[in-house]
Amino acid sequence: MGSYQIEWRGNEFTNFSSREENIPLIIVNHIVDGTAESCDSWFRSSTNKQSSAHFLVTFKGEIKQYVRIEDMAWANGLKLYDIPKAESALVRSMKMNPNLYSVSIEHEGTTGQLTEEQFQATLWLHRYIQDYIRNKWGHEIPMDREHILGHFEIDPLRKANCPGKDFPWEKLIKELQKKSQAKSEQKWRYEGVEFLHKQGILNDLKGWKEKICEPMPVWAVCLLMKRMILKDEEKNIKTDTVN
Structure with missing residues (x-):
């Protein structure tokens, strides 16, 4: 798996907030439910006052970044009374807004079926995020399904289809763990x-x-x-x- 260039696309209209000294603990996968162009336009729009994500991976395997990993994107927010409804045990145990401790990746598409270029790019990006957090905070996100989540596992009521029924969970985790094992050896x-x-x-x-x-x-x-x-x-x- 080769290296990728990350294109910075955040601007003065891109939504973000402080993490309030929280360390990222999970990576959350999303689906755009549309094109990369529409997502890019929305994240950079002056009329968008409600959402953002750290990264976007296109069908072509391009990686775009909108929010620094050090900052909180507006992608996985929950009201405190909705946290017990999350499918993720980790999210339920944290008892705080998941945006504070997550890094979010949007994927171009509608059903979660990724192109091969897109899959290889997001595979690399997951590893990049893990390395970045280790180097920045000294914490390593485990490459397993408890820490690599879909939006539906945080908000099963409103985001039940995010990142989609065809998202390659088994393949992604298998490849991520293979890389982790090789690195450990x-x-x-x-x-x-x-x-x-x-x-x-x-x-x-x-x-x-x-x-x-x-x-x-x-x-x-x-x-x-x-x-x-x-x-x-x-x-x-x-x-x-x-x-």
Whole structure:
């Protein structure tokens, strides 16, 4: 999956508010129920006094941004008395306006069926949002259905069809979790070579990291074991000398 350019489209008319120091905990998916052009026009209109979203993903796979992640978009608002009606257990437990702790993604279309370009773009965007929040606040949004929601799970009465019956939930979560697992495995491998480098067993740390997923030939395994044994013997000699 390649990288994408995010086009900033927010203007002086785009609605947003303060998060009031709340950290984003969920990503909420929406459907435009129309074209990207109509959504873009509405989010930038002086007559729009009621809604906005952080991002929009078009059929072509373009990503447009209207509200900073640091700010609250007007996309998932609920009155306090409507919060117990939410399908999401997390939303019910928070007991506050979901806009305060959510990041919203609009998708061009009507039924939730995404083009392949659109799916790949939103897949990348979910990961981008997760990385952004981790780097900004030190919090990582889990890539699961408790934290990757549809608008219908927040407001099942008024938004029962958002993001639509054909939205690819299973495929999206599967791909997101696949990326998370690969990232976790790579981190574990890096920790291993970094430890051996600190112990003086591996010399070229950068080279080992670049080839982290390549299989190791038998001679390299033998050489690594030899270095570990010699390092251990050296440590024992120093201990005997001190004693």
